[in-house]
Amino acid sequence: MNYNYAQQPGIGNSKKKIGYTEAPLVSVITPFYNSAQHIDQTASSLFNQTFPYFEWIIVNDGSTSKVDVEKLAALADSDSRIVLHHQENGGPSEARNKAVELSSTEIIIPLDADDLLDPTYIECVYWSLYCNPQASWTYSDSLGFGNQEYLWKKNFDAQQMKTENLLTCTAGIRKKDFLEVGGYDVSESLHYEDWALWLKLLSKGKYPVHMGWYGFWYRKTDTGGLANTSRNADKHEHAMSIIKKLGKKVDTNVQAIEFPRFRGVNFEKPRKWEWSRNNIDLNNKTKMLMILPHLVMGGADLFNLDIVSRLNKDKFEVSVITTNPGDSTWRQRFEEHTNDIFDLTTFLDVKDWSAFIHYFIKTRKIDIVMVSNSYYGYYLIPWLKKEFPQLKIIDYVHMEEMGWRAGGYARTSAVVSDIIDKTYVCNDHLRELMIQTFNRKQSDVETLYIGVDIDEYNPAKYRKFSIKEELGISSERPVVLFPCRIAEQKRPFLMIAIAKEVIKKIPNIAFFVVGDGPQLEGIRHKIENEKLGDNVYLLGRQNDMKPFYRDSDLTLICSIREGLALTAYESLAMGVPVISSDVGGQKELVDDKVGRLLPFLQERTKFIDIEVSKEYSQNEINQYVEAIESLLRNNDQYNTISKNAREKIIAKFDKNNMIRTLEVELVNLLNNKFEDEEVHNLKSLSNLIDDYLTLYCEFLQREADLEWIWNERNRYNLDIRSNDLNNVNNNSITEAASLLELQKIYNMRSWKIIVKYQDFMDNSRIGLLLSKLRNFILKFK
Template identity: 50%
Template sequence: MKFDFDKEPGKKLLDRNLNADDVPLMSIITPFYNKIRYFEQTFNSVMNQTFPWFEWIIVNDGTTNDEEVKKLKEIASRDNRIKLFHQENSGQSSARNHAIRKCSTEIIVPLDADDLIEPTFLEYVFWGLYFNPDASWCYTDSLGFQDDNYEWKKEFSSEEMKTNNILTCTAAIRKKDLLEIGCYDDSEKHYDEDWRLWLMFLSKNKYPVHIAQYGFWYRKTQHGMATQVQKNIELSKKSAKIIKQVADRVRNDIRAKEYPVKNGESFIKPENINWSRKVFKNHNKINVMLLIPWMVMGGADLFNLDIVRKIDKNKFEMSIITTLDSDNSWKQLFQEFTSEIFELSTFLEIENYSKFISYFIKSREIDVIFLSNSYYGYYLVPWLRKEFPNVAIVDYVHMEEWYWRNGGFARTSGALGDIIEKTYTCNEKTRKVIINDFGKNPKTIETLYIGVDKEKYYESVVEENLAKKSLKIEKNRPIILFPCRIHPQKRPFLMLEIAREIRKKLKNIAFIVVGDGPQLEELQQKVSEYNLTNTVYFAGRQNDMRPYYKDSDITLICSLKEGLALTAYESLAMGTPVISSDVGGQSELIDNEVGAILPLLQDESEALDSRKFSSEEVMSYVIAIEEILGNKERYKSMCKLCRDRIEQKFSSDIMIKRIEGEFENIISDEYLEKRQNFSKLLKQISFFVDDYMTIFLEYENSEYNCEEIWKSKMWFENLYNDICCGFGQNGVYESKISADGNSLEIQRRLDEIYNMRTWKLIEKYRRFMDNTIIGKCIRKIFNFIGLG
């Protein structure tokens, strides 16, 4: 999903009733000179911070317009955290130094009067420094906007910093380190003072923390200081001379603490951090924390988005914590409904996740943790119950997956029993699996259908033939829509076999594939190989699926596994019949009145990515397509029944009302007493509960190592083929090694391999697991708990 630069922070001031009265922990410093035009938005972006414990020191550097000074004073008077000082015009560096002298905290955040920060910026950089006590400053990735829109995300390099400033002016800086280097050099007014500051830190061998998060917005204008210095030859030369004097003292090998960190420390137990400050003045809403893996395009993620979007904001305060490293391409969609979004991998090592989560629960006074699809979250649950007896824990399971960790999240949820107070599933079939196969108490698990936004997915509000026009498909051709991630679970190559067979009967039929995924390129190659380029069309990933449902006659879902597919809900809401494999809860939504349910003739646990499809299964889809398209009167009636079914039972409005009631019920005294009793029991085996999480972290580290090893294996194979094998002059694949040959070159390359970090990692891991008592014990534990 392309980044939307129109969604600038600070466009409006949020009224969140935050508790800003405690002693500040951070100091924002802002030099102000004739910038009132943009300052209101900067003010809003600061006031909207999720971390309210700051002071804001503004120094008016001799603004020449009296009306601007008057407006500045008025804005500064709106919040008692703001302190305004005045000085004669002396330049940005002088104004910043003035502000630093007035600061009462140990963390300084320079922010220019026209720039912006994301609502979570202060919170991210505060904890970035907290967990890296030896680092001197902490910064985020940035966004340029206004005259030039761009995303700025570069790995830190002290060597590159000597000739190119890859940092911006805004970061969280330790005051003691600022004072050690003498703060900003204010001997000149117009030069690259930020660049010099970072180089001064580096010249003292100090290093930063780099958070993988777009937290800072840099306003690019023709009148900014950087632009003025660049355009003025004399100023540019003078600035370059100042920079070089410091850069010459900087080592090339200083490294930042870069996030995400892939591999954590070994055998670290979870920790409950000591924290007493509360973010909100009043606890007058039910505070719900979503603990999820990511925010990307998908059915499970749209369900999460619908909850955050539609839930009653007068009753509920929603926040989100994600646990997996991801591009989180849907983050901006979630940000429209909550500022409280924290992607843990972007600023924490995994061993510190529990500390931050405990801080978050305490600072937000969380009432309900809503967990879904996060393995980290599931393995943390016993510890959360032990440490937080008053917090309700509920989860949502979308499907069971026998080919993934022997049941996927359904197995993990079931294994936790009544520690999770309430489990919801997206279909009745998965509910029964969790009860029968994983021992869940039937009284604690219910089916909660995801549903669909029936107002948005309504065929009368969508223009006709948009999809066909975009793909240059004739209006009269019947369309079969295949909307999904192109992944083995969805069986895209079965769809191709169906297309090959149905084309023999319906010559003008067309298939539209909407989505991307790991098998997209191979699928496209097969389409060409099978001569289906005029039958199967690829639309790529689409943010708005409605035109494709509108123009399609049937939606095809031939998956090996589903919970209850979001695409099925959407298609029926748009009045488009669905043909689906009988997997998950598909038959709870689809029947012969609104499409067709067809038997799965492959074994789910063994057939993932199998390309061998029986003729019987392929032809069952072909026959169903023919029958639905062959009777126009029945088809017209079927389309109406599709819409009726959604309106009567499967609207997302129904789901939201239900979940609001469930959240209100789960915090009642009846449930409170049960979870408090469970907490007492778990405290009796506290070390075991902690170790449960520790072993999971070790497993995650081992899995990462395995991925590294697999990548290395493939690299080694490619290297071997490159060195030793190739096509000879006669076109035959043969060895490159001759009798007298290039053995010296081969030995040199092998020496490179043996000195690689990855090779040493492989050897270290193998020796640890095979030759040590602890390693052998870990392997036994992994096998016992199903991780082996």
């Protein structure tokens, strides 16, 4: 993951406008000794928290710098949540213990005066502990910044904790557990006090929650206590002797709650939390919550980012909740425009998601919910509308997927169409499909083209031949660009077949393959086997595509399916003609005036949009070859088409026009009064609506189980093939095998009998007696 370490929390202050008179729920504790250098940024990272119900207890541990003390006093006067205590110097551990003593809440967050918290950190800490009442502390992954930059993400392991501190020094700790183990050790002045605290908690059998996102920023300096101890051999040896002693008492069977995980209660209905505090934000903007799958690189995600970044910030405030696990590689790009970003998979079980979303809508006074590509979001819609009758709910569908779940998100959108206020789609082809196939009302579905930023994607702004110079190839060589995820949907093996034939006619042609994906290695081997390495260049994923368009003559899109490809918009805006398969809404953008639109000829399965094989008819290959050759051979024709391409984008597909259209739509939506009859109907079906979400949760649990089993089997097979049997985790294999058997049982007709038998043996009085008798007999076998 490419991380921008310069994009730090606490740069700028977006302090929430609410009253702070209510009792705090969390205590942030900070030892302070002549450490004012970075305190303002630390303070801003706290003031920018999405969860303002905290107190900040700062213990001035006998600072000798008058300037630092005066700065600290001024900081304390700036916010009523700050409690400042002065004492003679006793060291950071003693200062932290004193702060805990002064605290008024049950959750403690140690934070040094130069470290930083992500804006959502305290909110995630509070709710992860609330939902896991038996856990003693919760922590996130962390980033090192300053003198050293790194990402710290380690799975919890109690055994490994005896020799390596896998955790971070900042966490949310239950005060009762902190006090039970005696807090930070003050008997030793130089040691690894946070590591020692975790070991003391583990020795009591207490366990943490590991939140799976980067929430804590640890400043690396040359003068900090950790640096001083670790660099000095004698100090380090002494500190490690303390750790070794504590490690002997650790219960190595302790396991953390590791997120993301999917371990829900079967058929758990949506729930909500009681919450009566003031709203978190009191401004009068229209507030929209986007429920999305993830924040990663892609056309749909760029559309979401455009909404977050381009809506008029004087009128709209956008928050984001995501529901699919994975590395949110674009999270920082979204964080440039909103602090309210929550990946539910990283700190809550699925059974708690509905409660968090309910709480979020209530505390932020959300006016509009927008769902896109999130199955959980779709299945939650009826319940949300029942709970919040005046809430406006819209969705955006990007693609027809008749071969996936009988219509993909288009079908799911249609199922809840009587509850959704408006559906937006990326092209007219998809709109017509939803009306004709899924019986949507014409007035309820509207096309909103994604478009492209015509100022950003302007060829006049970029120097030509920069990529060719990097690759050391002639500026005269014609280039076909293949920009996409290297996956089956995009048919990269067809691209290779096309390239092979084109090279015979235009030997100096180059194909730039930009992207990565599951078929990348297969494509690499194919290029080697076909000896195409001098013509086909695998250039990997790129954050900035504009130089690649600038150096290309044509863009090739030969996909099985598309909505309306973002790469087609971008390419045409840069004056690069597009050759595309006639799938989805491509015909609404690509025609003979701006490129070539070619029929889809390959056989595909009836119900799943995958290639039956990687064999392509010569007719399909030839039509692409002919299109490429004809466009590149005729300069006059090419120049006309190139000019047409950009003009077409400017005339109809400017992204800024899309945003202004959406803003008008949102305002009109809020002016439409909700129908009392509709709400009455929902409330009359309360039990059905409450149960509706459980269907998806059950499916999600099964999907997670199968994915875990698949990964375990794959890892086991890789170990076998590499003959590295020492790496094979026998417990994991056994568990995977057990789960495989479990899946077989789920599909048996006798499963219900098995369940009834298990319930009888485990829960009935007679069953329990029989179980004891069975176990007694087995002892003597």
